[in-house]
Amino acid sequence: MGFKLGPWGPRKSAFDASTIDAPPPGNRPARESTREAQLACAQCGAVLSYAPGTDTLKCDYCGHTNRIEVAATEIVEECLDTALSEGIGDAPMEATRTVKCGSCAAEFTFDPAIHAGSCPFCGHSIVTDTGIHRQIKPAALLPFLLTDREAQERVRLWLQNLWFAPNRLKTYARDQGRLAGVYLPYWTFDSKTRTRYRGRRGDYYYVPMQVRSRVNGRMVTQTKNVRKVRWRPASGEVSRFFDDVLVLASRSLPTWMTDRLEPWDLIGLKPYTPEFVAGFQAEAYQLGLDACFDVAAQKMREVIAMDVRSAIGGDVQEIQRMDIQHSDRTYKHVLLPCWLGAYLFGGKSYHLCVNARTGQVQGERPYSWVKIGFAVLAAVIVAGIAAGIFLGTR
Numbered sequence: 562m563g564f565k566l567g568p569w570g571p572r573k574s575a576f577d578a579s580t581i582d583a584p585p586p587g588n589r590p591a592r593e594s595t596r597e598a599q600l601a602c603a604q605c606g607a608v609l610s611y612a613p614g615t616d617t618l619k620c621d622y623c624g625h626t627n628r629i630e631v632a633a634t635e636i637v638e639e640c641l642d643t644a645l646s647e648g649i650g651d652a653p654m655e656a657t658r659t660v661k662c663g664s665c666a667a668e669f670t671f672d673p674a675i676h677a678g679s680c681p682f683c684g685h686s687i688v689t690d691t692g693i694h695r696q697i698k699p700a701a702l703l704p705f706l707l708t709d710r711e712a713q714e715r716v717r718l719w720l721q722n723l724w725f726a727p728n729r730l731k732t733y734a735r736d737q738g739r740l741a742g743v744y745l746p747y748w749t750f751d752s753k754t755r756t757r758y759r760g761r762r763g764d765y766y767y768v769p770m771q772v773r774s775r776v777n778g779r780m781v782t783q784t785k786n787v788r789k790v791r792w793r794p795a796s797g798e799v800s801r802f803f804d805d806v807l808v809l810a811s812r813s814l815p816t817w818m819t820d821r822l823e824p825w826d827l828i829g830l831k832p833y834t835p836e837f838v839a840g841f842q843a844e845a846y847q848l849g850l851d852a853c854f855d856v857a858a859q860k861m862r863e864v865i866a867m868d869v870r871s872a873i874g875g876d877v878q879e880i881q882r883m884d885i886q887h888s889d890r891t892y893k894h895v896l897l898p899c900w901l902g903a904y905l906f907g908g909k910s911y912h913l914c915v916n917a918r919t920g921q922v923q924g925e926r927p928y929s930w931v932k933i934g935f936a937v938l939a940a941v942i943v944a945g946i947a948a949g950i951f952l953g954t955r
């Protein structure tokens with residue numbers, strides 16, 4: 562019994578159909594292309610797959626390698642306002658054959674070269690062919706850098722270093738696990754922002770006050786400086802340009818997990834070519850541009866609030882109002898690489914994912930209550946000893 566991918570059994574779907582934006586309607590037959598499902602080896606005709614960390618396609622049968630011609634084009638950002646007002650605007654589209662998981666509703670590209678017919682997200686084996694799917698074509702992607710084996714090694718180390726993990730799990734971690742290579746769909750947003758704000762600036766000042774307190778068992782009156790805040794109204798304007806604010810365009814993985822996969826080295830983005838996806842699966846985006854821009858705008862708002870606080874100055878600040886204006890908003894669709902897996906422990910499955918650029922591992926984990934119990938006990942003993950030393954030296 563080893564550590565392996567799935568079967569994870571039916572999981573409660575984290576996917577709420579009522580809150581999902583319909584993908585932007587394709588009301589304009591814009592620039593369109595079809596993703597080749599298979600790329601054949603020039604030497605033996607077998608199906609090729611992308612070799613992580615290289616710029617070649619490799620044949621698993623005869624070892625022949627084929628160089629990927631990366632287009633010398635710039636990565637293009639599309640106008641968001643056009644897309645929101647006219648459906649997709651004139652963004653390039655791509656038709657891909659996708660399958661949908663009956664358990665977690667993840668939708669991803671169908672690739673006959675990937676023999677596993679199960680869902681890379683939840684391990685469920687029932688995936689249905691949803692046919693040809695038209696979507697905004699990815700503008701760019703970060704190709705896989707870590708191979709399956711390298712990702713497995715990161716997972717093994719991660720499992721070994723888990724605090725409070727039961728000892729038996731560390732034994733499991735020595736076995737080999739299979740991981741599924743998936744490109745996750747993201748939107749990135751740029752925006753020029755101008756924000757008018759109103760609030761208050763607080764400056765500290767100190768006033769001497771008579772304070773009664775007990776010193777060596779006697780009540781005495783002492784003069785102490787007590788801190789007060791002098792508030793004054795503050796208002797003004799700040800501006801900031803946001804570049805490539807990332808928002809995950811699906812709900813197949815929990816956000817706490819995907820958020821912690823950051824940072825992504827977006828500087829390494831390559832113009833999209835289907836060759837980089839060969840041998841991997843790519844999840845189709847499920848969340849539309851408007852809902853995802855709202856998430857991005859919230860991220861921007863937090864940064865702007867810090868700008869406003871520093872513009873107000875003083876020791877403490879209160880923001881009463883921020884009117885944020887966005888302009889020159891652009892977006893692009895990018896694919897980011899992850900190795901997904903799960904390990905079984907005590908009849909329960911735990912999901913994990915590896916950032917296939919940095920090797921960062923995030924995952925669910927079991928806790929050993931025995932170990933936690935001992936740690937708490939140890940902390941109490943240490944505190945007791947410290948208190949004893951402290952009292953003893955008085």
Ligand SMILES: [Zn+2]
Nearest residue numbers: 602605620623
């Ligand atoms: Zn070949």
Ligand SMILES: [Zn+2]
Nearest residue numbers: 662665680683
């Ligand atoms: Zn699934």
